Amino acid sequence: MTSAPAAAPSAIRTIALGGNPNCGKTTLFNALTGLRQKVANYPGITVDKKTGRCTLPDGHVINVLDLPGTYSLVANSPDEQVAMEVLRGLRPDTPAPDVIVAVVDASNLARNLYLVSQLIELRRPMVVALNMSDIANRRGQPVDAVALARELGVPVIPVVGHRGDGVDALKSALTQATVPALPTWLLPEAIATAITTVGNALPALPHAERERFARRLLAQETAADLAAARADPAVAAALANAAADPATVMQADIEARYHWIDAIVARVVQPGAFKPGTTLTDRVDAVLVHPVLGLGVFGLIMATLFVTLFLVADPLMGMCEAAVSWLGELVTGSMDGGTLKSLLADGVFAGVGGVVVFVPQIALLFLFLAILEDSGYLARAAFLMDRLLSKVGLHGRSFIPMLSSFACAIPGIMATRTIESRNERLATILVAPFMSCSARLPVYGLLIGAFFGAAMFAGTPYEPYIWLIQGGIMLACYVLGILAAVVTAYGCKLFLGKGAVTPFILELPTYKLPQPGEVVRQMWSNTAKFLTKAGTIIFCLSIVLWAMAYFPRLPNEKILEVTNRHNTTPVVIPADATPERETEIRNARASEIDSAVAGAQLEYSISGRIGHVIEPVIAPLGSDWKIGGGLIAALAAREVFVSNLSVVYSVGNVEDDQTPLDEAIRADTYDNGKPVWTPMVAVSLLVWFVLAMQCISTTAIVRRETGGWSWPLFQLVYMNVVAYGAALITFQVGSRIFGG
Amino acid sequence: MDATTQNIITAVVLLLAASYLGWRAWSTLRGKKTGCGCDKCPAVKSEPKKTP
Numbered sequence: 001m002t003s004a005p006a007a008a009p010s011a012i013r014t015i016a017l018g019g020n021p022n023c024g025k026t027t028l029f030n031a032l033t034g035l036r037q038k039v040a041n042y043p044g045i046t047v048d049k050k051t052g053r054c055t056l057p058d059g060h061v062i063n064v065l066d067l068p069g070t071y072s073l074v075a076n077s078p079d080e081q082v083a084m085e086v087l088r089g090l091r092p093d094t095p096a097p098d099v100i101v102a103v104v105d106a107s108n109l110a111r112n113l114y115l116v117s118q119l120i121e122l123r124r125p126m127v128v129a130l131n132m133s134d135i136a137n138r139r140g141q142p143v144d145a146v147a148l149a150r151e152l153g154v155p156v157i158p159v160v161g162h163r164g165d166g167v168d169a170l171k172s173a174l175t176q177a178t179v180p181a182l183p184t185w186l187l188p189e190a191i192a193t194a195i196t197t198v199g200n201a202l203p204a205l206p207h208a209e210r211e212r213f214a215r216r217l218l219a220q221e222t223a224a225d226l227a228a229a230r231a232d233p234a235v236a237a238a239l240a241n242a243a244a245d246p247a248t249v250m251q252a253d254i255e256a257r258y259h260w261i262d263a264i265v266a267r268v269v270q271p272g273a274f275k276p277g278t279t280l281t282d283r284v285d286a287v288l289v290h291p292v293l294g295l296g297v298f299g300l301i302m303a304t305l306f307v308t309l310f311l312v313a314d315p316l317m318g319m320c321e322a323a324v325s326w327l328g329e330l331v332t333g334s335m336d337g338g339t340l341k342s343l344l345a346d347g348v349f350a351g352v353g354g355v356v357v358f359v360p361q362i363a364l365l366f367l368f369l370a371i372l373e374d375s376g377y378l379a380r381a382a383f384l385m386d387r388l389l390s391k392v393g394l395h396g397r398s399f400i401p402m403l404s405s406f407a408c409a410i411p412g413i414m415a416t417r418t419i420e421s422r423n424e425r426l427a428t429i430l431v432a433p434f435m436s437c438s439a440r441l442p443v444y445g446l447l448i449g450a451f452f453g454a455a456m457f458a459g460t461p462y463e464p465y466i467w468l469i470q471g472g473i474m475l476a477c478y479v480l481g482i483l484a485a486v487v488t489a490y491g492c493k494l495f496l497g498k499g500a501v502t503p504f505i506l507e508l509p510t511y512k513l514p515q516p517g518e519v520v521r522q523m524w525s526n527t528a529k530f531l532t533k534a535g536t537i538i539f540c541l542s543i544v545l546w547a548m549a550y551f552p553r554l555p556n557e558k559i560l561e562v563t564n565r566h567n568t569t570p571v572v573i574p575a576d577a578t579p580e581r582e583t584e585i586r587n588a589r590a591s592e593i594d595s596a597v598a599g600a601q602l603e604y605s606i607s608g609r610i611g612h613v614i615e616p617v618i619a620p621l622g623s624d625w626k627i628g629g630g631l632i633a634a635l636a637a638r639e640v641f642v643s644n645l646s647v648v649y650s651v652g653n654v655e656d657d658q659t660p661l662d663e664a665i666r667a668d669t670y671d672n673g674k675p676v677w678t679p680m681v682a683v684s685l686l687v688w689f690v691l692a693m694q695c696i697s698t699t700a701i702v703r704r705e706t707g708g709w710s711w712p713l714f715q716l717v718y719m720n721v722v723a724y725g726a727a728l729i730t731f732q733v734g735s736r737i738f739g740g
Numbered sequence: 741m742d743a744t745t746q747n748i749i750t751a752v753v754l755l756l757a758a759s760y761l762g763w764r765a766w767s768t769l770r771g772k773k774t775g776c777g778c779d780k781c782p783a784v785k786s787e788p789k790k791t792p
Contacts, residue, residue, distance in 0.1 A: 340746035343753065537764060540757035547754050636761075700768045 012056075012098045012174060014063040017129075018087050018119060019103035020112050021069030022379075022509050024131040026050075027161035028103055029066035032171070036521060037066065048079070048414070049086055049094065056171050065097065068418075071111075073118040074221055074250075078417035087122060090224045099177040100126045101170070106136035106143045106158070107510070109269055113261045114254075116152065117183065121212050125177035128156040129170055135510060139279075140270075147268040153180040162515060182208065185256035191249055194218055194242035201238035202229060215253060220246040281376075281511045288380045289508075291387065298381055305368045306478070307471030309361055310448075316360035317445075321660060324353035343546055346650035351542025354646030354661055355534050355639050358442040363527040365441065366407065370522035374514035378403060383506055392486050393493025395419050396506060398428040402485065405435035406478075407526055409698045413705055427492035429705055430715055431485035433698050436478050436690060438530055439638040443689045446642050448473050450662035451682040473686075480690045484722065533637070542643050545633055548606040549651045554597070562600045566593045602626075602651060607644075621688070621724075622681040622731040624670070634694050641689070680738060684731035691723035 017025045026037050033052030050066040067086055068079035075081040082091075089096025102119050104112040119126060130145055149156035155173040159166030187195070198217055199210035216226060217239060229235050287293050328349035335341040372378050382403075386396030397419045405412030412432040419425040436444070448470050457463050554562075571589050573582050602608050603625075610632060611625030618628045626648050634641035642661070649664040659667075668676040693699070693716050702712040 336741060338741070338743050338746040339750045340741065343750050537761070540760045543754055543757035544761065696765060697768055 012060070012062050012177075014065060014095050014097050015054075015099040015101055015174060016065040016067055016086055016097035017101050017103055018067055018083060018115065019069060019131075020071055020105060020108075020115060020507075022507055023069065023103050023105040023108075023112060024161040025069065025103045026066055028101075028129060028131060028159060028167070028170075029064060031159075031161055031164045031167045033064050036525070048417070049082055054171065056174060057168070058175075062174075063095075065094070070115065072115060073223075074219070075223075077420040080418075082417075084223065087119065088223060088225060097124060099174055100124050101129050101174075102126055103129045103131055106130045106133040107139060107141075108507075109136075109143055110258075110261050110265050113264065114257055117257045117260060120152070120180045120182065123179055125179050126154045127170065127173050127177045128152060128154055129166075130156055130158045131161050133158040134160050136269075142270050144268045144270065148264070151264045151268060154178050162518070183260050185253070186259055187252050187256050191218075191244060191252045194244040194249070197242045198235065198238045201232070201234045215249065218242060218244050218246065218249040219253060279510075281508075284511060285380065285508065288377070289383050291384075294380070294384045298384060301372070301377075302478075303471065303475055305365075306475040307467055308368070309364055309474065310470040311467045313361040313364050314449075317357050320357040320359060321353075324349060324357060328353065339550075342550060342651065343543065346550075347542050347546025347647055348539065350646040350650035351545060351643040352534055352539050354642045355442050355538055356531070358445045358639075358642075359527060359531065361445050362438050362441050362530050363523055365438065366526040367519065367523040369406065370519040371514045373522070374512070374519055376509040376511045379506060379508050383508060386506075388486075389489075392490040393424070393427055393496075394431070394489045395421065395424040395428070398424065398431075398489075401428050401432055402435050402482075405432040405437060408437050408439070408529075409433045409435065409695065410701050413698070413701050416705065423492070423496045426496065426706065426711065427489045429702055430492060430711070430718075431488045433693055433695070433715070433719065434481045434485040434488065434691065436481045437638075437695075438526070439695070440477075440689050442639045442642045443634075444474055444477055444686065446645075446662060447682040447686055450666055451677070451679045453662075455662075455666060456679070477686055477690050480687065484691055488718075534639075537637060538640060538643055541633070541636060541640050542647060545607070545640070545644050545647045546651065548610075549602060549608075549629075549648050551605060554601045554604045558600065558604065559597055562596050563593050566596050598651070602648065605651075607648060620732065621684050621727050622678070622735065623685070624676050626668075626676070627681075627685070631688070634689075636694075636696060638689060638694050678735075680731055680734045683734060684727045687730045688723050688727040691719060691726055693719035693723075 017029055019025050029035070029050065029052060030037055032054045035050075035052045037050055037052075048068065052064045052066070053061055054064045055061050065086060067083040070080040070083040072080075073084050073087065075084040085091045086094050087097065087100060100119055100122065102116050104116060116128065128148070130143060130148070133143060133145075136143055143158075145156045145158045155176050155178070157166055157170045157173050159170055161167075195211055195214045195218065198214035202210045202213055205213060213226070213229060216223070217229060217235065288297055328345055332341050332345045332349070335344075372381075378400075382396055382399035385399040389396060389398055398416070400418070401412045401415040403412075404415050409432050412435065413429050416425045416428045416432070419428060452466075452470055452473055454463075454466060457466055457469070462469065566589075571586060573585055577585070603612070607629045608625065611629040614628045614632065615625045618631065623631070626645070629648065630641040630644040633644040645665065646661050649659075649661060649668070665677045666675070670676055699712045699716055702715060703709055706712065
């Protein structure tokens with residue numbers, strides 16, 4: 001086999017990393033570019049191309065494209081379509097790669113070489129990055145890179161992406177990239193004849209290209225570069241004349257490639273003592289992917305996660321709360337009272353601070369998820385879920401998008417691009433927002449902490465089990481979301497139909513110890529997104545919400561009216577009262593009047609008026625107008641519910657000291673002295689927040705992914721109707737059984 | 741700081757915040773940004789996709 005000469009360094013502008021899912025492309029991309037794209041120990045993380053820049057040893061700067069993983073250049077799902085089109089140079093928005101870096105998992109060489117056999121046919125300069133050679137060596141099956149380079153006719157560079165080993169050699173090798181010579185496929189005679197027949201109908205193509213085009217046309221590939229040939233009547237006639245079954249052609253093609261691959265593997269892989277089924281991963285998998293034991297372990301892991309969230313995060317959240325309070329006092333303490341002081345204290349610090357105190361819980365959740373991801377466990381969880389998901393019309397591949405949605409529904413919905421079937425993909429898009437995203441966490445944390453915490457259970461036999469109760473309720477919220485998703489998916493299966501059944505093929509990665517650097521980076525990356533949102537959108541929303549709770553100001557005559565209403569009875573000072581006691585009694589009356597005026601001011605404000613307008617709708621849920629205002633504000637983003645309550649209770653608080661929000665809501669009462677907030681109101685609100693669609697960004701991304709407004713609008717109406725109904729039933733039934 | 745100065749600063753801050761939110765909402769619905777605030781999702785750079 002002979003190869004074309006290497007490309008000149010200055011000719012290289014763009015390289016593309018292509019390879020099987022989970023072979024380490026993104027890890028290598030990060031090592032080459034210095035970027036920090038998300039990597040995880042399971043396939044399907046990259047669903048779109050990503051671009052970075054890399055400096056070669058001679059100082060030449062090139063673009064590096066990281067592509068979604070694919071097993072073949074015959075695309076079955078939108079993410080594979082992206083990879084195929086970029087590698088074939090068919091995308092108008094992306095330059096064709098000058099060099100293809102075929103990333104190959106050395107521990108699964110035969111399967112990875114299948115894609116390489118197709119990349120060779122693209123006739124572009126190529127380098128093979130032999131990744132995970134450390135695992136192959138550990139298994140006693142090292143790959144001889146020199147022999148492999150000789151067999152393929154291109155440079156083969158052993159690399160270990162996560163350690164950066166071999167990356168410099170790979171950069172140097174890019175300038176040595178060669179166009180590999182075409183292998184000869186041993187095809188059955190009937191198919192070879194059919195290929196020749198169709199190839200003869202493509203006279204405009206160079207001779208070497210005809211066979212490849214003919215084979216792809218016969219296999220009924222749908223890539224855009226075949227469209228012109230397919231439209232040609234002569235080609236259509238030749239295809240009809242050849243009368244070859246596409247499946248048979250494809251099968252013969254696959255067999256011919258594997259014949260070639262097996263011969264290469266026999267020459268380059270040292271036969272070792274490795275026996276499949278005997279590794280530590282296999283032994284652990286015997287339990288973790290067991291149909292019964294596996295589900296038990298999964299449930300145990302999740303329960304431990306949520307209990308730990310409260311147990312560990314609580315003291316950290318207390319510290320955050322103290323820090324926000326201290327900062328607020330530092331900034332506003334010396335200011336004269338007035339509009340700006342109220343804006344800063346009641347708007348910015350209460351609104352943003354109210355959400356920021358939940359950062360420890362969010363960071364911990366992401367820390368746990370990153371550990372599970374990096375260890376390789378989540379791929380097993382997806383495998384376990386496939387059995388359950390397939391019963392309700394979802395695909396095993398739906399698990400990863402649903403899992404991503406626990407952080408944020410947007411990347412989750414993007415991740416549905418790995419799903420081949422249209423109906424399964426649509427169903428996954430519709431159910432993904434039921435997964436409890438990180439924006440819901442502050443709401444869950446506030447309500448669970450305020451009504452199922454120390455204040456509720458102090459002095460009861462349940463006091464030692466508060467963490468378990470809180471973790472259990474939090475877990476129940478997540479489970480309720482999953483159940484709603486399952487029921488909805490089942491409905492989709494009934495109404496949309498399941499569509500074409502596509503098998504779920506998931507490569508279970510090798511278990512590995514999570515890399516501390518990667519785990520911390522993932523946690524920080526997700527937490528930083530939350531903080532960025534708090535510093536921009538929530539910051540601005542808090543200011544607007546403050547203005548809505550502060551303006552218009554109560555006219556003087558109304559203030560006088562409220563004051564007089566509370567001054568109808570004279571202040572009674574006992575005859576034997578000391579001067580201190582007399583001052584105390586008078587101050588209490590003044591404070592009562594101030595509170596009444598602040599309450600009237602709040603009701604007079606824009607927030608108060610909006611809250612009162614929607615009060616009849618939300619009253620059956622046990623919510624008052626202040627909660628209603630929060631629910632409206634949360635339509636922009638869920639965590640704004642907490643900001644809005646912080647602002648409203650802060651504006652309505654005449655004291656200068658900053659009462660924690662959980663205390664403030666527990667202390668709030670109606671005029672008749674009945675508490676506004678009860679545990680049942682909290683549960684009803686939790687149900688609402690689990691099930692409701694309250695995120696403009698998610699609606700926008702659903703529009704983009706489904707190509708129109710019908711599905712996002714259906715989703716918006718459906719989820720909110722379900723949420724309202726479920727919250728209503730929860731409150732009405734719950735308050736009758738357990739009391740308000 | 742006197743009341744008038746406080747009112748002016750408050751009005752400016754409020755205007756800026758409202759403008760930012762308006763711009764953000766508009767960008768989100770036009771599909772230029774994810775609107776979730778992070779600006780790091782692949783959705784920011786990717787093409788709109790029709791369900792296949």
